[in-house]
Amino acid sequence: MAAWAERLSGVRGVLLDISGVLYDSGTGGGAAIAGSVEAVARLKRSPLKVRFCTNESQKSRRELVGVLQRLGFDISEGEVTAPAPATCQILKERGLRPHLLIHEGVRSEFDDIDMSNPNCVVIADAGEGFSYQNMNRAFQVLMELENPVLISLGKGRYYKETSGLMLDVGGYMKALEYACGIEAEVVGKPSPEFFRSALQAIGVEAHQAIMIGDDIVGDVGGAQQCGMRALQVRTGKFRFQPSRLCPPLHQPCLGRLR
Amino acid sequence: MAAWAERLSGVRGVLLDISGVLYDSGTGGGAAIAGSVEAVARLKRSPLKVRFCTNESQKSRRELVGVLQRLGFDISEGEVTAPAPATCQILKERGLRPHLLIHEGVRSEFDDIDMSNPNCVVIADAGEGFSYQNMNRAFQVLMELENPVLISLGKGRYYKETSGLMLDVGGYMKALEYACGIEAEVVGKPSPEFFRSALQAIGVEAHQAIMIGDDIVGDVGGAQQCGMRALQVRTGKFRFQPSRLCPPLHQPCLGRLR
Incomplete structure (x- = not known):
């Protein structure tokens, strides 16, 4: 875990992707990804600033937040950049x-x-x-x-x-x-303006922030191009594939992040 | 017309696009483009070899030829590269x-x-x-x-x-x-293999052939890259737009080709 502590040193804020990281959408409201409800709760108890940064465009923020709250997530409309x-x-x-x-x-x-x-x-x-x-x-x-x-x-x-x-x-x-x-x-992601507006909302600089997502281009590549660190979970759309981007920090799922 | 004669010198074969050149498809079988039925008849009376070279992929050759015959065209299934x-x-x-x-x-x-x-x-x-x-x-x-x-x-x-x-x-x-x-x-067009198979069917070399179509990329660009001459009609999908391709020979419609 020492390596992790070093790689995450100076981090003050976390941007969380939603689909594929917190939950998989689908009929009946979808399903929470194992460990993610507790992980969000733990992040919010920590001194870290947390913002949800999503490309979700099938639902309004109100509807999206409603679905997530019903799955047990601590999230409100005002915390979502969409x-x-x-x-x-x-x-x-x-x-x-x-x-x-x-x-x-x-x-x-x-x-x-x-x-x-x-x-x-x-x-x-x-x-x-x-x-x-x-x-x-x-x-x-x-x-x-x-x-x-x-x-x-x-x-x-x-x-x-x-x-x-x-x-x-x-x-x-x-x-x-x-x-x-x-x-x-x-x-939306990977547009730099979009990441910057999410960072601005929590008052955190890019070099003090980490993006957690399942998309190697939209989440990881986009965040890295903005000067942020990035962590790719192995849930959601994650598939093993070659990438020419800077390697992200890999974690099997958000719930395993310590 | 002297300029035309020069630009068309040595031409032994003609490849004709169908949609936008002979007819516009649509409900009720579509409509022949003015002058095109007679132009095809005239080409077939000339010493030129004629082949129909289409990207039509909504209809079988049999159905396509049936539609064209009903509009008055002299065309048979065996003359179509599709x-x-x-x-x-x-x-x-x-x-x-x-x-x-x-x-x-x-x-x-x-x-x-x-x-x-x-x-x-x-x-x-x-x-x-x-x-x-x-x-x-x-x-x-x-x-x-x-x-x-x-x-x-x-x-x-x-x-x-x-x-x-x-x-x-x-x-x-x-x-x-x-x-x-x-x-x-x-x-299909603009694949070189596709143009070559059409030329082979009429026993004509690329430098002896001219492609007549309404698509600046699929018809004109593709034919030119194969070493053929090309003529873009101003019917069908033709729209005035800048192009970095070699300029084609422009004609308002097939029926005006003399």
């Missing part, structure tokens, strides 16, 4: 009126956004909403714009549900990028 | 058993292919078949394979139906490539 509210801020700042290709569960986050006469497309993990018809409509909106703007809530490749691996928004973002010959703007 | 039969040949040669993500209209081309215990995925322009569930199943099949093989029938960005622009297979190919971290093998 891409939908960050997107709404960008839309307002830039006068963008989105055509939304999103899951119904997250639509309430966009309640006060002007969606008349769209001048951009926002996509999130729409799940079954990624029908050909919906994708084609988003494509047509983009092709009709002189300066097409595509905003993607994260760019994850896939995630793990209790029933198995599921395609995430990233592939669909790539599909629209390719079809329209454009590049999307990603709001 | 990606589905080329794919079947590759599957047999390499002992590949596909999981198919394709349109029902082209399924008959795969009638004599072994699809038990799949060891690859074949995608084509599945249209409405590109549901989240079907995409996710293809993704899961690939992720379960030790050496995932993804074969894509063309990689078009979009095409034009009578009702407007429609997403083609290319975006969905990119989505699976990204999600699985793999690269697809493309059968």
